[in-house]
Amino acid sequence: GQNIDQPTEMTATEGAIVQINCTYQTSGFNGLFWYQQHAGEAPTFLSYNVLDGLEEKGRFSSFLSRSKGYSYLLLKELQMKDSASYLCAVRARWQAGTALIFGKGTTLSVSS
């Protein structure tokens, strides 16, 4: 079956660094994604990992270990606008197509 776990809530202060963890179990793994979703808005793409290692993109980095079924999203130099829900999603390749299987999301609150 498919299962994705991430913490429900996290808090941090402006300028700090926060790491959001995600563990997954899935068949047909074909990549792991992080999306950001502000309240009432559509999810927006942040990062994609299909090979083990760290992908860095500005203030955001994402790490993947396929053997451990583990990923994290690292946010540096936190800003108030980073307060949002962060969704971990696994791409599952089936015979007929592909789809994203999402975790329930981690709500990050950044305070001054």
Place this chain on the structure above:
Amino acid sequence: GAGVSQSPSNKVTEKGKDVELRCDPISGHTALYWYRQSLGQGLEFLIYFQGNSAPDKSGLPSDRFSAERTGGSVSTLTIQRTQQEDSAVYLCASSLNREDYEQYFGPGTRLTVT
């Protein structure tokens, strides 16, 4: 260019009525996805289209749910005899093709069944 659009943005309906939700994907995107986001839950995959065909309908929660796509573009998700548990935000996403990893999401339709 224009992003993914969905209509209506909000829909309130009475239990037992049918509703139709519309998605206009990004022009040229052949892959289209429907997801549902219920309060406190993650995004739930419903159905995927490649062109006009839906190879996998197993994500649809019940036979009251159906979807179609015409002309390789617009898609409609129909829910018949709506129930209160159908209340959720229905999100549509599109990607260039089934191999393209980035999915672009629309703003969603918030469905409330009273």
